[in-house]
Amino acid sequence: MESIDIGKYRGIVVLTGAGVSAASGIRTFRGKDGLWNDATIARLSDIGTFRTEPLEVWKFWSAARAISAAAGPNAAHRALAALEKRLRPDQRLTLITQNVDGLHRRAGSANVIEYHGSVHRSRCSNGRCGLESFADSAVYETEVPACPLCGSPLRPDIVFFGEMIPPDLERAARAALDACDLFIAAGTSGTVHPANGFVRHARDAGARTVLVNLEELEDGSPQFMEIHRGKAEELLPLLLGASGQEGRPPTSPRRP
Template structure:
């Protein structure tokens, strides 16, 4: 592994960070997407695909209510905290955007503020009726044995996450691409960055001349030529050193 040298953030004005499931593993949270994830297991995949909304809504809610419990009990680790510290200590003329593929909400609990959730948030609920005016909302309710209905239109409610087979939120996609237009430092953590649309993010950053860095447990295969620097290992160990901050 390369020696971890702290980044001098004073020379950057538009910092973009992309995080994936690997950043939450140290918090005891199973990965939702990717090889070996709970979302890909044959026993649970039927609950994590868009078909479950109509074919087995009770099973979908039971599954994600349990996932809510797991995510709620998880504690942000040193990697989450290091990113939150970085954002809070930047100058007023510096921009920081955290794009996450995770649905656990741990970045916000760690203190991160400018977070774009590509795949939604398991702690939010929304209506299945596209014409309904109910906005997605955060809640702590669990529906392990019931199917909740919308208070406005009566249609079924569902977790506000992107299931397999669904498109990303147009707003989240647009916000992510906008943040990369003038990016001069791009950092990927706990993700291979090989799955689209995230695969386009490092490419977009490289095209505008950004410094590109990846922190991941294992080397990417095949290697991504758009990453200039690679640090292999646990995000919770590497990131505090790389960002030049740490907490006891």
């Protein structure tokens, strides 16, 4: 596989989904052999369930928090972090992730839009409360935590099913796509939201569009100019021209 000549692009947007974290073991608690089945996960990821059974929701997301904290970034995360570090000053990488596991930041990526929030933060469930979202590694299994300011239940700072993407994140994603000349979606189906809308937006902006995903597309995805089937942790380091391995000597900065 030929790597992408990154030096040709200025506005690089990468969207990552669950497939990027699969090699970190993030999905091992799912599926038929997992601790929860997909229907249960969907139920515990719904804002309606949080309103009626907040402790059940917290038990699940506390476990997800612990699993994410115990996992480590893999070669896909590292390749994206390394890419950001070797860009010229006139180039910009915006990493938009649907993953809530925080692994891109832990790998060293700085310009990350956590589109669906982060399992490592909590916030107040009362929208009118002034409490800021805060880093939280606590596990809540016996009691729903209460906001120190207003007493309302605290909640994981993730976007539940049935909720809107926070407007500031949506704006930041749209702005990056407006200025995009290279769009890569990795570890996510190209045909479902938000990837399908993002790739169309990127195409409208004149970008080269690339999909990296393990699963075959049923009906193809005409908005993607290139589709690479395979594991993100294997293909991204190749495509981005980085080994993604720890301990690799730093690459010298590219000259225009």
